[in-house]
Amino acid sequence: MDNFTRLTATACPLPQPNINTDAILPARFLKWPRDKGLGSVLFNDIRRDADGNELADFPLNKPAWRNAQILIAGRNFGGGSSREAAVYAVYDYGIRCVIAPSFGDIFAQNSVKNGLLTAAVSDAEAAELAAAVAADPSRAVTVDLDEQTITCGNRTYSFAIDPVSKNQLLNGWDDVDLTESFRQKIEDYREADRQSRPWAAIGR
Amino acid sequence: MRHTSQTLFDKLWSSHEIARREDGAALLFVDRHFVHEGSFHGFSQIKARGRKVAEPNLTFGVADHYVPTHDRDKAIANPEIAEMVRKLEQNTIDNGVTLFGLRDRRQGIVHVVGPEQGLTLPGLLIVCGDSHTSTHGAFGTYAFGIGASEVAHVLMTQTLWQKKPKRMRITVDGQTGAGIAAKDIALAIIAHIHADGAQGHAIEYAGSAIRALSMEGRLTLCNLSIEAGGRCGMVAPDATTFAYIKGRPYAPQGELFERAVEDWSRLPSDADAEFDREVSLDAGAIAPVVTWGTTPDDALPIDASAPDPARETDEARASYIRDALDYMAIRPGMKLTDVAIDRVFIGSCTNARIEDLRAAAAVLAGRRSKVPGLVSPGSSLVKSQAEQEGLDRIFRDAGLEWAESGCSMCVGINGDLVPEGERCASTTNRNFKGRQGRGARTHLMSPAMVAAAAVSGHLADVRPMLAGRKV
Numbered sequence: 001m002d003n004f005t006r007l008t009a010t011a012c013p014l015p016q017p018n019i020n021t022d023a024i025l026p027a028r029f030l031k032w033p034r035d036k037g038l039g040s041v042l043f044n045d046i047r048r049d050a051d052g053n054e055l056a057d058f059p060l061n062k063p064a065w066r067n068a069q070i071l072i073a074g075r076n077f078g079g080g081s082s083r084e085a086a087v088y089a090v091y092d093y094g095i096r097c098v099i100a101p102s103f104g105d106i107f108a109q110n111s112v113k114n115g116l117l118t119a120a121v122s123d124a125e126a127a128e129l130a131a132a133v134a135a136d137p138s139r140a141v142t143v144d145l146d147e148q149t150i151t152c153g154n155r156t157y158s159f160a161i162d163p164v165s166k167n168q169l170l171n172g173w174d175d176v177d178l179t180e181s182f183r184q185k186i187e188d189y190r191e192a193d194r195q196s197r198p199w200a201a202i203g204r
Numbered sequence: 205m206r207h208t209s210q211t212l213f214d215k216l217w218s219s220h221e222i223a224r225r226e227d228g229a230a231l232l233f234v235d236r237h238f239v240h241e242g243s244f245h246g247f248s249q250i251k252a253r254g255r256k257v258a259e260p261n262l263t264f265g266v267a268d269h270y271v272p273t274h275d276r277d278k279a280i281a282n283p284e285i286a287e288m289v290r291k292l293e294q295n296t297i298d299n300g301v302t303l304f305g306l307r308d309r310r311q312g313i314v315h316v317v318g319p320e321q322g323l324t325l326p327g328l329l330i331v332c333g334d335s336h337t338s339t340h341g342a343f344g345t346y347a348f349g350i351g352a353s354e355v356a357h358v359l360m361t362q363t364l365w366q367k368k369p370k371r372m373r374i375t376v377d378g379q380t381g382a383g384i385a386a387k388d389i390a391l392a393i394i395a396h397i398h399a400d401g402a403q404g405h406a407i408e409y410a411g412s413a414i415r416a417l418s419m420e421g422r423l424t425l426c427n428l429s430i431e432a433g434g435r436c437g438m439v440a441p442d443a444t445t446f447a448y449i450k451g452r453p454y455a456p457q458g459e460l461f462e463r464a465v466e467d468w469s470r471l472p473s474d475a476d477a478e479f480d481r482e483v484s485l486d487a488g489a490i491a492p493v494v495t496w497g498t499t500p501d502d503a504l505p506i507d508a509s510a511p512d513p514a515r516e517t518d519e520a521r522a523s524y525i526r527d528a529l530d531y532m533a534i535r536p537g538m539k540l541t542d543v544a545i546d547r548v549f550i551g552s553c554t555n556a557r558i559e560d561l562r563a564a565a566a567v568l569a570g571r572r573s574k575v576p577g578l579v580s581p582g583s584s585l586v587k588s589q590a591e592q593e594g595l596d597r598i599f600r601d602a603g604l605e606w607a608e609s610g611c612s613m614c615v616g617i618n619g620d621l622v623p624e625g626e627r628c629a630s631t632t633n634r635n636f637k638g639r640q641g642r643g644a645r646t647h648l649m650s651p652a653m654v655a656a657a658a659v660s661g662h663l664a665d666v667r668p669m670l671a672g673r674k675v
């Protein structure tokens with residue numbers, strides 16, 4: 001997986017709360033294999049009308065934000081279903097960081113596994129950032145993961161991320177390789193567990 | 205040594221911890237892993253690494269999300285959907301994993317099948333690539349939904365790295381009124397703490413109203429934990445739990461069952477255990493609840509009116525309400541009982557167990573539905589039980605369609621969709637925009653309340669309809 005350290009890019013405001021994974025990637029696209037390019041259907045049903053025409057009002061459809069690599073969203077971004085394909089759609093579109101007051105837990109975990117940074121700020125800070133880029137779309141935003149800061153114009157905000165996710169994003173770690181190095185510990189656990197929870201095995 | 209008090213969740217966590225990293229992440233052992241058609245991303249990832257499922261005996265496949273609910277004896281007409289079901293069959297065969305497939309009599313929705321088969325037990329850690337895995341917590345189980353990369357990790361290692369969530373206790377004391385279901389309790393909780401209220405937390409439901417719930421009711425409650433943002437939800441195991449498990453196909457038998465009950469009886473939170481957050485609700489104050497908007501916390505008692513954005517002082521909230529009412533085609537301040545519906549759906553992992561079907565049938569018996577509707581039982585076994593009890597006749601006589609089991613209209617990916625612009629009273633869990641189909645409008649409520657809406661043609665209070673009926 002790609003790691004994330006620092007990014008300076010255009011940021012698109014999308015300030016509605018509760019943009020859930022059904023809105024990020026409608027269920028009918030879940031059949032698509034990833035190589036079909038899920039970025040093309042990111043936010044499909046809020047970005048296009050029923051005939052597939054782009055809605056001019058949707059921020060990502062505006063020329064200034066079409067190539068944004070940062071999203072500034074409202075609270076509870078990515079709540080709802082566990083579909084990791086929602087993260088694929090965000091990432092494949094080209095977005096590398098989502099800033100919001102809060103995220104769906106599973107969405108945030110899935111993001112880490114795919115190199116997408118979810119940066120949590122306060123409601124007021126998210127609103128301020130969204131307003132700043134809405135007023136001047138050409139104003140680039142810089143996100144620094146190591147420092148946990150977001151800089152926009154002459155303002156710098158700090159953001160929250162749990163140390164586990166931070167570690168993994170900075171290093172671009174692959175969990176499976178790491179887990180393999182715990183082989184012996186897993187064996188020891190299972191040995192002891194057979195004694196302490198004999199009923200946990202499959203009953204037949 | 206001083207005895208430190210532990211919550212149910214602490215006990216579940218520590219009995220699964222294999223190792224802990226410096227940054228706080230713990231490697232946990234996974235007791236059961238359920239896969240469904242949507243798990244194909246996870247299987248592709250392991251195939252790309254040239255790997256196989258590490259513990260096929262602890263992995264179970266269930267065909268539910270894409271399966272047709274009609275004409276099961278024929279080939280699936282839509283080639284893309286057929287391919288999803290076929291892929292699951294192939295991946296489970298290739299890896300020696302048991303599959304409750306399309307034509308298996310045990311087939312059903314994964315969160316109904318696990319408990320029904322005795323695969324879900326207290327004290328276990330269960331994962332599945334589906335957010336409503338929280339359902340299994342009803343048994344005192346640490347159960348949560350994971351994404352495709354985590355599915356791949358579990359398939360390859362039978363373990364998972366997790367950061368320990370915070371602990372939250374939601375206590376509901378008192379007695380619920382007649383006609384109040386677990387769904388009403390759950391929606392009342394979500395409305396109270398909001399759709400992201402339990403983010404980062406493991407929820408334990410406690411209190412006399414929770415203890416009084418059947419396993420079916422507890423499953424509904426825990427199912428909806430994710431709609432409050434919770435990582436998982438659980439109820440401490442007790443005599444109700446043990447009685448439900450006893451004799452199920454995959455449950456421990458004989459002496460092993462006795463030993464298990466002894467161990468499970470030690471799982472409940474210690475009396476003085478501390479939680480990071482406490483919330484409490486009065487069961488007696490809960491009325492039948494319906495949703496009016498586009499997230500599950502847009503929930504109000506049936507005798508209330510839709511909100512009016514003009515009365516909101518917070519501009520962001522007002523704009524949210526305007527947008528939600530607009531999508532739902534509901535006038536500000538409109539009485540909820542004036543909202544006319546176009547169809548009903550009784551189904552999903554939230555509310556399609558036998559008790560749910562009985563509750564809906566108790567209202568529908570001898571009555572006609574004013575709108576079309578679909579009833580999809582939670583599993584094929586629930587379906588045959590309902591048929592033995594004659595419930596299918598009640599639904600059919602009321603004018604509703606009696607279908608096969610699957611996720612069906614909960615998410616619509618098998619083709620069972622609410623047409624654009626139509627309004628559906630639904631026993632499901634998500635009223636998100638477009639969830640039941642593009643432009644579809646969903647109102648969440650209990651099975652009895654859906655039945656009441658069907659009979660009335662609009663959202664309605666089920667309580668007067670229960671007069672003189674046995675429920």
Ligand code: SF4
Binds near residue numbers: 313315
């Ligand atoms: S019934 Fe609905 S919520 Fe439940 S597993 Fe199926 S799609 Fe998910």
